[in-house]
Amino acid sequence: MPHTIIFDIGNVLISWDPRRLYNKHFATPAEADWFVTNITHLDWNEEQDRGRPVAEATDLLVAKHPEWETEIRMYYDRWTEHFDGAIDGTVNILKELSDSGDYRLLALTNWSAELFPWALENFDFLQRFEHITVSGEVKMKKPNPDIYEHIRENYELGDFSGCIFIDDSVRNCAAAEALGLEAIRFENPAQLRQALSERSIL
Known part of the structure; x- marks a missing residue:
């Protein structure tokens, strides 16, 4: 039993879905989905779940994709907007x-x-x-x-x-x-x- x-x-x-945040930022849901799938993707997010500090993770991703710095920093700066x-x-x-x-x-x-x-x-x-x-x-x-x-x-x-x-x-x-x-x-x-x-x- x-x-x-x-x-x-x-x-x-x-x-929880980070697309809720990015749908407010990008012009179309497709763009938001692309960003979450390819930039702030699950593998990156799960390293924070395993204990990597949020600030370190953000800086690493910005260094890798400097053209997306504003959007990357938004991920944790507006993190509660992921939730419904x-x-x-x-x-x-x-x-x-x-x-x-x-x-x-x-x-x-x-x-x-x-x-x-x-x-x-x-x-x-x-x-x-x-x-x-x-x-x-x-x-x-x-x-x-x-x-x-x-x-x-x-x-x-x-x-x-x-x-x-x-x-x-x-x-x-x-x-x-x-x-x-x-x-x-x-x-x-x-x-x-x-x-x-x-x-x-x-």
């Missing part, structure tokens, strides 16, 4: 699980240690978790196996039997499953509720 549920945060509980609030349907699921008292609730998020305090200050439902493992704090990130092993050891999760992992990333779910952690790839709150219902959790 499931006893522990591990949530991702970004795009599971809190809606809580994903209410998933927050409701989290609250139901918390109110039931039947499950350990943990979170595992790729997030800069410098920036995560903003989330804690602005989304009180995060207090529902027993603990939140922030990649930038532990200097590890999904989908690398070490961060899953970290939570296994720190929260005495054994062989992960009875644990459910919820994440919107295909590769993060695949990495979890390779280590024996049952994963639900999040698409939307209704789909997640159905998946949990099928497992007799909701």
Whole structure:
């Protein structure tokens, strides 16, 4: 029987997309998408998630693409404009699980240690978790196996039997499953509720 549920945060509980910021700056969504895909891309962003300081990351990228300095510096100068609030349907699921008292609730998020305090200050439902493992704090990130092993050891999760992992990333779910952690790839709150219902959790 499931006893522990591990949530991702970004795009599971809190809606995040840097295109929201760049859509305000560029003339077309296509230009914003190109910039996010090719300049401030996921690999660059995830190094901050693994602990690289935001200022260092910004300067490195400006040195590589000086013609885009204004847009690159905008990424963190206006970082909160990446967000569109809580994903209410998933927050409701989290609250139901918390109110039931039947499950350990943990979170595992790729997030800069410098920036995560903003989330804690602005989304009180995060207090529902027993603990939140922030990649930038532990200097590890999904989908690398070490961060899953970290939570296994720190929260005495054994062989992960009875644990459910919820994440919107295909590769993060695949990495979890390779280590024996049952994963639900999040698409939307209704789909997640159905998946949990099928497992007799909701």
